Amino acid sequence: xxxxxxxxxxxxxxxxxxxxxxxxxxxxxxxxxxxxxxxxxxxxxxxxxxxxxxxxxxxxxxxxxxxxxxxxxxxxxxxxxxxxxxxxxxxxxxxxxxxxxxxxxxxxxxxxxxxxxxxxxxxxxxxxxxxxxxxxxxxxxxxxxxxxxxxxxxxxxxxxxxxxxxxxxxxxxxxxxxxxxxxxxxxxxxxxxxxxxxxxxxxxxxxxxxxxxxxxxxxxxxxxxxxxxxxxxxxxxxxxxxxxxxxxxxxxxxxxxxxxxxxxxxxxxxxxxxxxxxxxxxxxxxxxxxxxxxxx
Amino acid sequence: xxxxxxxxxxxxxxxxxxxxxxxxxxxxxxxxxxxxxxxxxxxxxxxxxxxxxxxxxxxxxxxxxxxxxxxxxxxxxxxxxxxxxxxxxxxxxxxxxxxxxxxxxxxxxxxxxxxxxxxxxxxxxxxxxxxxxxxxxxxxxxxxxxxxxxxxxxxxxxxxxxxxxxxxxxxxxxxxxxxxxxxxxxxxxxxxxxxxxxxxxxxxxxxxxxxxxxxxxxxxxxxxxxxxxxxx
Numbered sequence: 001x002x003x004x005x006x007x008x009x010x011x012x013x014x015x016x017x018x019x020x021x022x023x024x025x026x027x028x029x030x031x032x033x034x035x036x037x038x039x040x041x042x043x044x045x046x047x048x049x050x051x052x053x054x055x056x057x058x059x060x061x062x063x064x065x066x067x068x069x070x071x072x073x074x075x076x077x078x079x080x081x082x083x084x085x086x087x088x089x090x091x092x093x094x095x096x097x098x099x100x101x102x103x104x105x106x107x108x109x110x111x112x113x114x115x116x117x118x119x120x121x122x123x124x125x126x127x128x129x130x131x132x133x134x135x136x137x138x139x140x141x142x143x144x145x146x147x148x149x150x151x152x153x154x155x156x157x158x159x160x161x162x163x164x165x166x167x168x169x170x171x172x173x174x175x176x177x178x179x180x181x182x183x184x185x186x187x188x189x190x191x192x193x194x195x196x197x198x199x200x201x202x203x204x205x206x207x208x209x210x211x212x213x214x215x216x217x218x219x220x221x222x223x224x225x226x227x228x229x230x231x232x233x234x235x236x237x238x239x240x241x242x243x244x245x246x247x248x249x250x251x252x253x254x255x256x257x258x259x260x261x262x263x264x265x266x267x268x269x270x271x272x273x274x275x276x277x278x279x280x281x282x283x284x285x286x287x288x289x290x291x292x293x294x295x296x
Numbered sequence: 297x298x299x300x301x302x303x304x305x306x307x308x309x310x311x312x313x314x315x316x317x318x319x320x321x322x323x324x325x326x327x328x329x330x331x332x333x334x335x336x337x338x339x340x341x342x343x344x345x346x347x348x349x350x351x352x353x354x355x356x357x358x359x360x361x362x363x364x365x366x367x368x369x370x371x372x373x374x375x376x377x378x379x380x381x382x383x384x385x386x387x388x389x390x391x392x393x394x395x396x397x398x399x400x401x402x403x404x405x406x407x408x409x410x411x412x413x414x415x416x417x418x419x420x421x422x423x424x425x426x427x428x429x430x431x432x433x434x435x436x437x438x439x440x441x442x443x444x445x446x447x448x449x450x451x452x453x454x455x456x457x458x459x460x461x462x463x464x465x466x467x468x469x470x471x472x473x474x475x476x477x478x479x480x481x482x483x484x485x486x487x488x489x490x491x492x493x494x495x496x497x498x499x500x501x502x503x504x505x506x507x508x509x510x511x512x513x514x515x516x517x518x519x520x521x522x523x524x525x526x527x528x
Binding site: 209 | 388405
């Protein structure tokens, strides 16, 4: 029998002896990890969107509301005559709304919002010689100065606009991450302490007959990591079920990439090992002190 | 094999002074020593100091090649494996079979090969006469059988020294005699024994030497017969 098989069996036994505590721990860990995964999913999708926008070569020129049709046509002809512009296409607000409704699979936006919230837009394709980032920036600056133009967005500017949202999600992500670590350590602490307390008699026997600290600790640490990984798996399955069920409502939503899932699992395992080691060490020392014995 | 060198021991929670006071003696290989004394005389404390479950307040204890002053935390398990321990209340793990109780000792030293464990446990359980009950749980055995299992567990590492704390204390006289005879058989086979007991009758019958404690002091050190000339 391999050592990990033996320790795995011992760990599994210790969890089976305390099914209620184990189930409560898995539920608590799964809940907090689900929240973390949800923020990871959100931040991943914003990053994907930012990347696709960064790749866009064209400029989106948003017009102010209520610009007269004559002025719109004048601006269109004027921008089309720029040597840096290969093509300039007007997407009027009604067409833009139809495109969005088709792309997102939703209907009746106007009925819901009371009006069409979109402005008229010029989609400008720069000439090949003027598609570098600094050329786009210069062109955007020039166009923005015209009367009737509200805002010009292109690659980096799209990303800048998204960055504000992304920063917020990152902060939420970090906060949830810290909360997840704390919650895991606390939940593991309580569960493992309970398991150690229930095993105090056999543990004292093992110490007396020559078991090393590592031999005593290892099954508990494996039990702790197992609880974490089961919790992580439950959270991941729940998120995936939500993604599958809610996917049609949010077209373009992507699930977490495999690398993120592997990193997430490794992180959870690492926190599980550290949390278990810490709590088992503390619990065993408390046990020794309670028995009135010196720590040895 | 074991040396107590001017050992004093006081428990921080006990107000009545020294549990052991200026205790000095040595145990030579091959001896079967009975440590006699009333309850509270310090017999169990002597055993705890040998296995370093407690550390002496003053003085040094040398056992199985380790010294209480210099031994590290990591070496204590090695010391305990070289001093087999048998308790009055057997201290078997309740949710493991007798086989598993003994096998556990091998597993904790890294022996995980199933065939090796099966052979070694079978040998030791046959030696103590309960191989047929190897798959029973402790609560399914009589007191004498539990103590045999505990002796088997203590002997699985073939320790040169076996420490027993009132091994017959929870048994009737006939079963106690069986257990003492079993221990004496292992003594004859070369194991050094230290038996903490208040049973003078067994001491006179089995011991090669008797140490008597009173209120933590050694009051008598009596050699009854040279090793190798025991009459059981």
